[in-house]
Amino acid sequence: MEDNKIIEKVLQGEKDFYGVLMKKYFKEIFKYVYNITSSYDSSEDITQEIFIKIYSELGKYNENKASFRTWLYRIAGNYTINYVKSKAYRNNQQTSLYDDEINNSNEDIVSDVIKDEKITEINNIAATLLSSKHYQIFSLHYFSNLNVKEISETTNIPEKTIYKALKTSIEKIKKEVDFNE
Structure with missing residues (x-):
């Protein structure tokens, strides 16, 4: 329904x-x-x-x-x-x-925690590095899987601004995170 x-x-x-x-x-x-x-x-x-x-x-x-x-x-x-x-x-x-x-001491959860460790690291870095507006956009896109149009509707921010914010956010985060670990 x-x-x-x-x-x-x-x-x-x-x-x-x-x-x-x-x-x-x-x-x-x-x-x-x-x-x-x-x-x-x-x-x-x-x-x-x-x-x-x-x-x-x-x-x-x-x-x-x-x-x-x-x-x-x-x-x-x-x-x-x-x-x-x-x-x-x-x-x-x-x-x-x-x-x-x-x-989180259950064994079932431990493996999930290890897998999610990098995501948590990225999230923490994003929360620290990015402005609240950019962090909200980043979080909606990468953690809640909203597309640019949905983010625009949710935040009342133009789509072009969202694209720019995502690009800027990724560039900042890439400088801080070692993705080869």
Whole structure:
């Protein structure tokens, strides 16, 4: 069923259909949030809060302005960036590092962590080197797999500017990361 049909049913009072939207997008949004926060626990909380916010603002969604996915990413990006800037996040970050180590002690997860180590390194370098605007564009493209048009719709930034930002970002990151390891 298309997103707009599901939204229509939710707005008509069939609240159970909201679960369909959550099921469809939860993992995708969680991954996007995790790539920004690098904290499993914070990402879980933020993603849940994003879906609560989406639910409460579903009546404001306008399918003529953007696709639901684009609207969802716009809200998720803004919410996550605001959270990262907040004092609560900075205070929670230190504790969360220890929690993540404990949670990731399973053998199944260890191999994934090793594979994702380079991605995490690139993400951390990108977050440090790039402006918040360039980092958002970089993250949406490389970690959330949005194309340039979708990023443009999500951020209200012209496509040419996004191409330039991606090119500049890649050049900066290439100078810092050893891809031969």
